[in-house]
Amino acid sequence: MSLLIVGILIKLPAFFNPHPPLLREGDGVLYHRLLEILQPASASFGALFPLLAFALLFVQAVTLTRFVNNHRMMARPNYLPGLSYMVLTSLLPEWNYFSAPLLVNSVLLYVLTALFNTYNRPQARGTIFNIGLALGIASFLFVPSLVFGLWILLALAILRPFRIDEWLLCLLGITTPFYFYAVYIFLNDRWDWNTLCPHISVALPSLKQSAWLAGSIFLVMVPFMAGGYYIQEHLRRMLIHVRKAWSLLLLYLLVGMLIPFVNTSNTLENWIMALMPMAAFHGFAYFYAKWKALPVIVFWLSVAFILCYQYAGPGWI
Numbered sequence: 001m002s003l004l005i006v007g008i009l010i011k012l013p014a015f016f017n018p019h020p021p022l023l024r025e026g027d028g029v030l031y032h033r034l035l036e037i038l039q040p041a042s043a044s045f046g047a048l049f050p051l052l053a054f055a056l057l058f059v060q061a062v063t064l065t066r067f068v069n070n071h072r073m074m075a076r077p078n079y080l081p082g083l084s085y086m087v088l089t090s091l092l093p094e095w096n097y098f099s100a101p102l103l104v105n106s107v108l109l110y111v112l113t114a115l116f117n118t119y120n121r122p123q124a125r126g127t128i129f130n131i132g133l134a135l136g137i138a139s140f141l142f143v144p145s146l147v148f149g150l151w152i153l154l155a156l157a158i159l160r161p162f163r164i165d166e167w168l169l170c171l172l173g174i175t176t177p178f179y180f181y182a183v184y185i186f187l188n189d190r191w192d193w194n195t196l197c198p199h200i201s202v203a204l205p206s207l208k209q210s211a212w213l214a215g216s217i218f219l220v221m222v223p224f225m226a227g228g229y230y231i232q233e234h235l236r237r238m239l240i241h242v243r244k245a246w247s248l249l250l251l252y253l254l255v256g257m258l259i260p261f262v263n264t265s266n267t268l269e270n271w272i273m274a275l276m277p278m279a280a281f282h283g284f285a286y287f288y289a290k291w292k293a294l295p296v297i298v299f300w301l302s303v304a305f306i307l308c309y310q311y312a313g314p315g316w317i
Contacts, residue, residue, distance in 0.1 A: 003065075003079055007058055007086040010303060013310045014050045014096045021049055021098045026263035026270070028198075029181075030140035031100040049098040056102055060276065061085040063109050068280055071116065071245050080283035084223075087299070088275050088282065090306045091216040094268040100142035101259070101273050107138040108148065108252070109276065115152065116248065119159045119241060128156070128166050132173020140177060143198045144262035144270070149174055151255040155248050205264040212309055219302050220278065227281030230288040253277035 020042070021035060042048045061082035069077040089095040095102075114131050118124040131152060138145040152170060160166065182196050207213070231246055238246075256274030264270075286295035 003061060003082050003086065004058060006083065007054065007061070010087065010090045010306050011054060011057075011096055014054065014093070015047050018046045018050050019093070019097050024100075024265045024267065024269075026143050026265065027100045028140040028143050030137070031103065031142065034103075034141075050096070053096055053098040053102060056098075056106060057086065057089055057096070060105055060109060061279075063106075063113075064276060064279060067109070067113055067116075068283065071242065072239075073242050073245050073280070074284065074287050078283070078287060080286045081280045082283075083299075084282035084286065085275065085279035087302050087306070088220060088279050089272065091219060091302070091309075092213070092268055095272045095275065097269060099269045099272075101145075101270050104138045104142045104145045105273060105276060107134050107141070107145075108273070110134055111148070111152065112248065112252065112276075115155045115159065116245060118156070119244065124160070125166060125169055129169050129173040132170040133176055134173075136174040136177040139174075139198060140181070143200065144259050145273075146174075146198060146200070147258055147262055148255055151251050154251050158244055158247055158251075199263070201263055202261055203264045205260050205270075206266050207268065208266075212313055215305055215309075219298075219305060223282040223285045223298055224278055226289070227283070227285035229285075231281070231284055234288065249277040249280050253281075 023032065023035070038048065038052075064085055065079055065082035068074065068081045074080075111131050111134050114127050114134075118127050121127075132149075135145065135148055135152065138148075149171075153167060156166065156170065178196065182191075185191055185196065235243060235246075253274055256277065257271075259273045260270040286299070289295050
């Protein structure tokens with residue numbers, strides 16, 4: 001309940017200034033169709049998309065917290081990863097918009113949980129196929145999410161002995177939605193290779209520089225580096241499965257930071273795909289900080305920055 005209250009309080013401007021979702025390069029055909037379905041309801045209820053975005057963010061925060069607690073990635077259960085995620089996503093307005101990357105974050109949380117459930121399971125072929133299938137569906141929401149196929153294969157290499165049949169099964173799961181989509185467009189006499197094959201390009205994103213962006217980056221990176229330091233410090237005392245879980249999150253973060261360079265746009269929505277593992281590192285830093293006043297200072301400094309951005313700065317327009 002406290003996580004919900006904090007989330008509402010620091011995201012209020014998102015409801016006062018509803019931001020309609022915009023189609024961008026990289027948005028998939030399934031996301032286009034979803035917007036077509038929701039647009040009529042949004043026309044009569046302007047806060048629909050902000051409410052959906054907040055619901056997704058809150059559920060993702062709770063799911064991330066449950067993942068960390070269930071796998072005992074810290075000494076005792078706590079809500080710090082979820083709180084960190086709600087604070088992190090409030091640093092920039094673009095991370096509170098209803099968007100394809102935000103939807104894909106939910107799919108990636110399922111993939112993260114399913115991947116870790118394959119650890120120490122002799123037979124996990126069904127789960128591995130479902131993981132690939134989930135990523136394939138995610139690519140119809142947001143095409144650059146296909147890059148996470150690299151993360152999945154690396155995760156399988158870390159969590160399980162190498163079995164070529166499992167890797168092929170995962171790739172089969174990824175391609176299955178493309179097979180059914182090919183059948184659909186063929187039967188509807190709309191066959192076109194350019195329609196079927198995802199367009200992927202790589203370029204440097206062009207972002208508008210500002211002091212607010214620099215401040216947000218500072219508040220993202222400093223707790224992350226502290227979290228990385230504390231994880232390294234406690235690594236020898238961790239159980240093997242906990243070490244593998246943190247390795248999984250680190251790989252998730254590294255691949256997530258590649259996404260903004262794929263089918264790049266001049267907005268910041270794509271960067272939200274790196275915030276889930278980032279929040280876990282923040283939570284670890286808050287929990288294991290040697291000077292207990294430090295997490296309190298960082299939290300309230302972040303909240304003060306968010307409020308200044310919203311009410312004294314350019315605002316969430």
